[in-house]
Amino acid sequence: MPRGPGVTREPLSRERVLRAAVALADTEGLDAVSMRRLADSLGVVPMALYKHVSDKDDLLDGMVAIVIGDIPVAGAGASRRWRAAVRETILGARTVVLAHPWARRAIETRTLRTPAVLGHMERLTQLFLGAGFSADLTHHVMHLLGNRIWGFSPELFNETPGKPEPVKRRTSGEPDPQDYPGIMLIAADARARRPDATGCDEDFEFDFALDVILDGIARLHRSKWDSTTRTVRD
Structure with missing residues (x-):
């Protein structure tokens, strides 16, 4: 579309390209993000994007960096209250990642440790080290937290709320509920406690797991745990 007299187009920058890609993924999903589709949304030709992102992987890395950049940073003196600051x-x-439904998938598929990724890991690492954790314990604590540092937890099965799985033909036989009394007991108890729920409360489960992990980490810190002895003293 031709521009009128005196009308100037905002110049492209890496920041503008990445934020436009994030907005596109937010509204249309990650699969909709292509160089051509992104160029159309910015009103430029696809080749113009390559001055700011080298390829699709670089674009995705940058989109993840934009999201990570929105994660709140613990304030001064946070190490003195390390448990609350880490939590x-x-x-x-978690709040930031859940605001971008595509972000978990993008984070899980990234293989490059960008400055944004390392920066978030460094901030958490410094909370532990600043509280007097040994480098040894901090190393293993970061492994223990795993993907939870990005706000999501590894689940046995990833179910999409509100979207029942299509019925598929089984070749392994139909499960008989009577063969799984423990699972049925847990399911019945959960339904009784939350009769209106359509599934597990993922936020509750995340908070529960995080609190249990942090309690265990605090215990290891108090006991001066060391990986060479693996001794835990109450």
Whole structure:
């Protein structure tokens, strides 16, 4: 579309390209993000994008960096209250990631440790080290937290709320509920406690797991745990 007299187009920049890609993924999903589709949304030709992102992987890395950049940073003196600061940081990450439904998939498929990724890991690492954790314990604590530092937890089965799985033909036989009394007991108890729920409360489960992990980490810190002895003293 031709521009009128005196009308100037905002110049492209890496920041503008990445934020436009995030907005596109937010509204249309990650699969909709292509160089051509992104160029159309910005009103430029696809080749113009390559001055700012080298390829699709670079674009996705940058989109993840934009999201991570929105994670709240713990304030001064956070290491003196390390447990609360770690909890706030991780729950802040969860809030940010859940605001972008595509972000978990993008984070899980990234293989490059960008400055944004390393920066978030460094901030959490410093909360532990600043509280007097040994480098040894901090190393293993970060492994223990795993994907939870990004605000999501590894589940046995990833179910999409509100979207029942299509019925598929089974070749392994139909399960008989009577063969799984423990699972049925847990399911019945959960339904009784939350009769209106359509599935597990993922936020509750995330908070529960995080609190249990942080309790265990605090215990290891108090006991001066060391990986060479693996001794835990109450």
